[in-house]
Amino acid sequence: MAATVLNVIVAKNRQLGTNEYYSYQSGRDCCSAAAAPYNHHRNLLPFHGGKTLLAWRSGISSMHLPKYQTAFVKRPSIYYCNAALSTTAVPYIDKVDFMKLQNGSDIRGVAVPGVEGEPVTLTEPVTEAIAAAFSAWLSEKKKVDASKPLKVSVGHDSRISAQVLQDAVSRGIASAGLDVVQYGLASTPAMFNSTLTEDEAFLCPVDGAIMITASHLPYNRNGFKFFTNAGGLGKADIKNILERAVDIYNSFTDEGLMKSKREASESLKRVDYMTVYTSDLVKAVRKAAGNIEKPLEGFHVVVDAGNGAGGFFAEKVLQPLGANTSGSQFLEPDGMFPNHIPNPEDKTAMKAITQAVLENKADLGIIFDTDVDRSAAVDSTGREFNRNRLIALMSAIVLEEHPGTTIVTDSVTSDGLTMFIENKLGGKHHRFKRGYKNVIDEAVRLNSVGEESHLAIETSGHGALKENHWLDDGAYLMVKVLNKLASARTAGIAGGSKVLTDLVEGLQEPRVAVELRLKIDQNHPDLKGGSFREYGEAVLKLLENHVESDPKLQKAPVNYEGVRVSGFGGWFLLRLSLHDPVLPLNFEAPSHEDAVKLGLAVASAVREFPALDTSALDKFVQTS
Numbered sequence: 001m002a003a004t005v006l007n008v009i010v011a012k013n014r015q016l017g018t019n020e021y022y023s024y025q026s027g028r029d030c031c032s033a034a035a036a037p038y039n040h041h042r043n044l045l046p047f048h049g050g051k052t053l054l055a056w057r058s059g060i061s062s063m064h065l066p067k068y069q070t071a072f073v074k075r076p077s078i079y080y081c082n083a084a085l086s087t088t089a090v091p092y093i094d095k096v097d098f099m100k101l102q103n104g105s106d107i108r109g110v111a112v113p114g115v116e117g118e119p120v121t122l123t124e125p126v127t128e129a130i131a132a133a134f135s136a137w138l139s140e141k142k143k144v145d146a147s148k149p150l151k152v153s154v155g156h157d158s159r160i161s162a163q164v165l166q167d168a169v170s171r172g173i174a175s176a177g178l179d180v181v182q183y184g185l186a187s188t189p190a191m192f193n194s195t196l197t198e199d200e201a202f203l204c205p206v207d208g209a210i211m212i213t214a215s216h217l218p219y220n221r222n223g224f225k226f227f228t229n230a231g232g233l234g235k236a237d238i239k240n241i242l243e244r245a246v247d248i249y250n251s252f253t254d255e256g257l258m259k260s261k262r263e264a265s266e267s268l269k270r271v272d273y274m275t276v277y278t279s280d281l282v283k284a285v286r287k288a289a290g291n292i293e294k295p296l297e298g299f300h301v302v303v304d305a306g307n308g309a310g311g312f313f314a315e316k317v318l319q320p321l322g323a324n325t326s327g328s329q330f331l332e333p334d335g336m337f338p339n340h341i342p343n344p345e346d347k348t349a350m351k352a353i354t355q356a357v358l359e360n361k362a363d364l365g366i367i368f369d370t371d372v373d374r375s376a377a378v379d380s381t382g383r384e385f386n387r388n389r390l391i392a393l394m395s396a397i398v399l400e401e402h403p404g405t406t407i408v409t410d411s412v413t414s415d416g417l418t419m420f421i422e423n424k425l426g427g428k429h430h431r432f433k434r435g436y437k438n439v440i441d442e443a444v445r446l447n448s449v450g451e452e453s454h455l456a457i458e459t460s461g462h463g464a465l466k467e468n469h470w471l472d473d474g475a476y477l478m479v480k481v482l483n484k485l486a487s488a489r490t491a492g493i494a495g496g497s498k499v500l501t502d503l504v505e506g507l508q509e510p511r512v513a514v515e516l517r518l519k520i521d522q523n524h525p526d527l528k529g530g531s532f533r534e535y536g537e538a539v540l541k542l543l544e545n546h547v548e549s550d551p552k553l554q555k556a557p558v559n560y561e562g563v564r565v566s567g568f569g570g571w572f573l574l575r576l577s578l579h580d581p582v583l584p585l586n587f588e589a590p591s592h593e594d595a596v597k598l599g600l601a602v603a604s605a606v607r608e609f610p611a612l613d614t615s616a617l618d619k620f621v622q623t624s
């Protein structure tokens with residue numbers, strides 16, 4: 001029970017932070033209604049350059065208004081109205097197209113004003129309606145026992161809009177009669193984990209979890225990911241929640257909004273859940289190393305959290321395991337991301353961690369994305385383990401434990417990776433579609449039809465293991481890598497990260513690897529009123545016809561997405577982006593000349609589509 005006292009704080013009689021905001025009346029009609037629950041703080045997030053610092057906080061210190069929120073409070077802000085007046089019961093809230101907020105299995109929108117052409121869509125009332133809709137969806141799913149309200153945990157990454165949205169989410173949950181447990185700064189995988197952890201002292205397991213994040217997107221965006229103990233919600237569930245949110249939003253009343261504010265402040269609890277999550281990671285490494293207290297003693301590991309939520313990994317995971325983490329960088333949360341985008345797919349980000357490894361003469365570098373569901377590593381020589389190489393490394397580790405297992409990956413993986421997994425490691429490579437949820441769902445499906453799979457992983461750095469509830473957790477992936485380092489040491493193998501480098505020995509890598517993203521102009525007359533998807537499909541069909549009539553090119557015999565073709569010693573894949581009006585083109589070739597030949601094969605087909613911006617491809621084939 002002592003832990004309860006230490007880790008759970010009931011924020012009774014304390015109003016949520018948002019009520020301390022300055023009011024700034026712009027005089028614009030739709031924004032100027034006075035004395036309403038939202039109009040004095042709506043969109044009052046800092047205009048550009050609101051550089052913030054949010055220290056890693058325990059549950060107890062999170063009682064105090066965080067530094068960055070104080071910054072919001074002090075700064076006069078911009079009122080920003082982007083939509084027509086609503087016909088809802090509350091006249092001052094904007095009319096919003098909720099369905100546009102869906103981004104696959106996530107919700108994403110603009111939460112901070114000030115970027116031209118990007119009006120705010122994720123306002124506080126919108127957020128409150130979405131959280132209430134999730135709560136209603138959850139109550140239905142869990143067939144509520146009225147005597148015991150359901151619990152929903154809420155966490156966020158380092159974005160500058162995090163606190164405001166966390167408060168709005170809390171109001172939405174409370175208004176639906178559910179209990180709110182705030183975690184503050186957290187990682188996406190930790191939020192899922194909170195639906196599985198059995199620990200009453202930390203109010204776990206919760207029935208549902210909401211993570212406030214927009215992954216690596218710019219500072220003005222934000223969004224939500226939702227979890228139950230069955231995993232992350234899928235596309236159909238998100239659509240259902242958004243449809244419910246429309247109704248909730250349209251029936252908002254002044255009294256209702258005031259009531260939810262009161263209910264949230266009365267029922268809100270705060271828990272330092274990251275302590276539970278990180279100590280589980282520490283235990284996992286200790287166990288794998290044969291119950292040694294400090295299995296990483298003597299290893300020097302630098303972490304780059306890109307000012308996202310992953311800074312905990314150095315202090316709360318690596319240090320207790322005995323690693324030296326000096327030289328780690330950008331661990332402090334800063335939602336303006338002043339150093340580089342927290343994204344292992346970003347070249348500048350990878351350069352930053354590589355440099356840190358080399359300058360510090362570290363054994364290993366680890367980098368996370370903003371909400372820590374993705375990661376990559378760098379060995380002591382500065383060689384990156386990301387994209388195909390990260391998949392090769394993880395496949396080697398997993399196939400040692402589960403010989404012959406199927407590795408499910410996204411569609412843009414290389415032919416060299418297939419050969420490595422199948423010929424060197426003796427596993428099976430199942431190249432599926434892009435999208436972490438697609439890859440994970442496919443691995444789960446394969447297991448259900450009797451094909452054993454233990455790893456689902458994307459070139460983006462999302463990787464999920466069967467042993468970890470199919471959760472894509474960047475920190476857990478790195479724990480598997482650390483286990484390998486520690487167990488090699490236990491087995492008497494010296495040489496720092498060389499044991500990892502050796503594991504990917506034999507992976508064939510192309511001389512040229514290119515990704516070009518060809519944009520479809522949705523307003524172009526050539527779309528003839530159709531959708532960009534239809535247009536993209538037409539491009540792909542024509543390309544397929546071209547390929548079939550060209551003897552130098554062979555269509556991939558098994559392919560789940562777009563047009564994948566081998567030729568000139570390499571391959572290309574043209575497909576529709578999961579979310580954007582874009583046709584991403586990936587190709588790999590043994591030489592520049594061959595890459596140009598592949599590029600020309602694509603160019604000759606796509607040229608016939610004037611709404612497609614092929615300038616990047618044209619430039620590549622001309623200048624090479």
Ligand SMILES: O=P(O)(O)OC[C@H]1O[C@H](O)[C@H](O)[C@@H](O)[C@@H]1O
Nearest residue numbers: 434435436460576577578579584
């Ligand atoms: O299809 P694209 O535009 O390349 O985007 C695909 C990517 O979208 C999101 O970021 C998902 O989280 C990733 O899992 C996916 O790989």
